[in-house]
Amino acid sequence: MVDVARHDIVIVGGGAAGLRAAIAVAEASPDLSVALVSKVYPMRCHTVSAEGGAAAVARADDSFEMHGYDTVKGSDFLADQDVIRYFVEEAPAELNRLEHWGCPWSRNDDGSVATRAFGGMTTKRTWFATDKVGFHMLHTLFQHSMRFDSVVRYDEYFATKLLVDGGVCRGVAALDIRTGEVSAILGRAVILATGGAGRIFPFTTNGMIKTGDGMALAYRAGVPLKDMEFVQYHPTGLPGTGILITEATRGEGGYLKNSEGERFLVERDYGVGTKAELGPRDMISRAIIQEIEAGRAFKGPYGEYLHLDLTHLGEELIDKRLPFVRELGRIYIGVDPVYEPIPIRPVVHYMMGGVDTDIDGATTLPGLYAAGEVACVSLNGANRLGSNSLTECLVFGARAGLVAVEFANGSSAGNEDALRAQADEERAHIDALRGRVKGGEKISQLRREMTSAMEDGCGVYRHQDTLRACVQSLAQLRGRVSDLRLEDASRVFNTELISALELINMIDVAEAVAISALDRKESRGAHTCREYTARDDQNYLYHTLCSFDPAGPRLGKKDVTLGTWEPEERKY
Numbered sequence: 001m002v003d004v005a006r007h008d009i010v011i012v013g014g015g016a017a018g019l020r021a022a023i024a025v026a027e028a029s030p031d032l033s034v035a036l037v038s039k040v041y042p043m044r045c046h047t048v049s050a051e052g053g054a055a056a057v058a059r060a061d062d063s064f065e066m067h068g069y070d071t072v073k074g075s076d077f078l079a080d081q082d083v084i085r086y087f088v089e090e091a092p093a094e095l096n097r098l099e100h101w102g103c104p105w106s107r108n109d110d111g112s113v114a115t116r117a118f119g120g121m122t123t124k125r126t127w128f129a130t131d132k133v134g135f136h137m138l139h140t141l142f143q144h145s146m147r148f149d150s151v152v153r154y155d156e157y158f159a160t161k162l163l164v165d166g167g168v169c170r171g172v173a174a175l176d177i178r179t180g181e182v183s184a185i186l187g188r189a190v191i192l193a194t195g196g197a198g199r200i201f202p203f204t205t206n207g208m209i210k211t212g213d214g215m216a217l218a219y220r221a222g223v224p225l226k227d228m229e230f231v232q233y234h235p236t237g238l239p240g241t242g243i244l245i246t247e248a249t250r251g252e253g254g255y256l257k258n259s260e261g262e263r264f265l266v267e268r269d270y271g272v273g274t275k276a277e278l279g280p281r282d283m284i285s286r287a288i289i290q291e292i293e294a295g296r297a298f299k300g301p302y303g304e305y306l307h308l309d310l311t312h313l314g315e316e317l318i319d320k321r322l323p324f325v326r327e328l329g330r331i332y333i334g335v336d337p338v339y340e341p342i343p344i345r346p347v348v349h350y351m352m353g354g355v356d357t358d359i360d361g362a363t364t365l366p367g368l369y370a371a372g373e374v375a376c377v378s379l380n381g382a383n384r385l386g387s388n389s390l391t392e393c394l395v396f397g398a399r400a401g402l403v404a405v406e407f408a409n410g411s412s413a414g415n416e417d418a419l420r421a422q423a424d425e426e427r428a429h430i431d432a433l434r435g436r437v438k439g440g441e442k443i444s445q446l447r448r449e450m451t452s453a454m455e456d457g458c459g460v461y462r463h464q465d466t467l468r469a470c471v472q473s474l475a476q477l478r479g480r481v482s483d484l485r486l487e488d489a490s491r492v493f494n495t496e497l498i499s500a501l502e503l504i505n506m507i508d509v510a511e512a513v514a515i516s517a518l519d520r521k522e523s524r525g526a527h528t529c530r531e532y533t534a535r536d537d538q539n540y541l542y543h544t545l546c547s548f549d550p551a552g553p554r555l556g557k558k559d560v561t562l563g564t565w566e567p568e569e570r571k572y
């Protein structure tokens with residue numbers, strides 16, 4: 001029988017959202033025990049790699065109304081407006097709180113918090129700590145979380161299944177990567193904060209660990225995934241590696257140029273108006289693809305690319321505001337941005353969709369909450385504005401933590417025997433997968449086929465025929481993944497086993513993305529169909545829901561919460 005660990009709240013994920021939720025629980029109810037489960041040591045979460053900044057109203061020329069309007073417009077009117085209002089109002093307090101916990105925000109000469117411009121935002125409202133924002137935010141949250149004895153960490157534990165008793169989520173089965181043992185980590189409520197799923201694509205800014213595990217866990221437990229068709233391409237990734245060059249480069253005044261040396265966003269009409277390089281990400285990614293298609297790109301060993309030119313900004317500003325960009329350019333591509341333009345192309349960056357939650361982070365499964373990139377609380381709609389995500393992790397991580405406390409206080413612990421039996425079953429399943437030499441399929445092969453299907457079907461521009469082919473390939477892969485062949489039967493740090501579990505999760509998530517995309521026959525935000533080029537509010541102003549079914553994903557709809565901002569044509 002598996003070991004059972006008992007806590008009150010189980011949080012899966014130690015990034016910005018998971019840590020903020022843990023702190024919220026610990027502060028509100030010091031007597032509640034919190035399990036913080038993470039498949040990597042918390043400082044290695046993807047949050048650490050965030051570069052550009054976190055948005056919140058800070059200046060006298062700004063307002064909640066303006067931040068809200070920019071966000072709803074950026075979302076192409078698919079975001080829920082009650083969520084946006086709550087978000088913009090809570091955001092400044094969250095970032096100030098982080099400062100009190102030690103986050104070294106960069107300052108203006110008069111000592112006030114410095115803010116920089118970001119895409120789709122009408123004024124400077126992105127707080128930053130040079131261009132290593134995620135690193136500083138995560139350090140601050142992690143160190144603050146260590147003040148609370150009630151937070152018990154399970155580092156390098158991989159959650160593989162949600163444990164549900166009597167229709168209520170009561171914990172997770174988790175594999176201790178160090179020993180290979182599976183145990184049941186139980187609580188009276190569970191919060192998923194497992195981050196995004198960029199790794200379902202071949203070319204992404206996302207770390208290797210972003211495999212959509214939490215989305216797959218919730219999905220298989222019957223919770224719908226929402227708005228999965230909306231995948232954000234960041235305009236500026238390094239060709240080859242996909243390493244991100246932050247939007248802060250453009251916030252600080254950088255230019256995008258084609259092979260003819262033109263600032264094409266200024267010279268041609270790509271819908272971004274005078275915002276030029278500071279237009280929203282979906283529009284700029286489309287503009288870059290169009291420039292490439294028009295033959296105005298450079299050709300290199302990793303395909304075609306354009307230029308991000310910072311040379312006019314000068315060494316002093318680059319070293320002060322963008323030191324990490326200089327480091328990345330020099331180390332990974334041999335380009336010093338002080339003297340030469342940086343080669344860039346659009347790269348998969350962020351999932352607007354995720355586990356369907358309400359404004360509290362509550363899912364349709366009682367006792368299960370989700371926050372951060374794994375969740376779709378509906379702040380970002382069809383296109384997220386850069387720098388809203390880190391703040392979202394704080395605002396909705398905290399809210400999910402507090403609501404989970406309320407739920408746990410009014411809820412029993414569940415039937416331990418029944419929950420343990422489910423974890424036993426999960427252990428048997430994992431034991432059968434480990435070193436499964438009788439299988440016929442290779443992890444690397446299926447993974448390659450999955451990522452290339454996604455690249456072909458779910459790119460910046462989508463065609464109905466390639467999307468259909470993508471959906472078919474993924475349905476086949478879902479069948480083939482049950483015949484995996486694994487060579488390594490050892491228990492200690494069996495990374496092959498982890499790759500297999502991640503692949504199984506990614507195929508489910510990828511299928512949800514492709515099927516949702518095929519169903520939306522319009523162009524909105526990051527979802528652009530070649531055949532259906534206009535936004536169609538008449539027929540498609542709703543959230544897509546995708547639910548698990550052994551026979552294949554099932555689609556449904558959910559209303560968008562509108563409010564004072566009437567849907568209008570999205571022009572900049």
Ligand SMILES: Cc1cc2nc3c(=O)[nH]c(=O)nc-3n(C[C@H](O)[C@H](O)[C@H](O)COP(=O)(O)OP(=O)(O)OC[C@H]3O[C@@H](n4cnc5c(N)ncnc54)[C@H](O)[C@@H]3O)c2cc1C
Nearest residue numbers: 013014015016017039047052053159195372373387389390
């Ligand atoms: C390169 C880069 C730069 C970015 N820059 C910015 C920026 O400047 N501003 C901005 O607003 N946003 C930015 N973003 C987006 C933002 O950083 C992320 O959306 C955000 O950090 C996600 O945080 P999270 O807490 O939801 O998840 P993550 O930080 O990804 O953490 C996920 C956690 O879940 C755990 N986990 C996952 N699966 C399992 C499992 N099966 N079992 C146990 N644990 C699991 C992981 O170990 C980890 O602890 C950037 C993203 C990238 C990739």
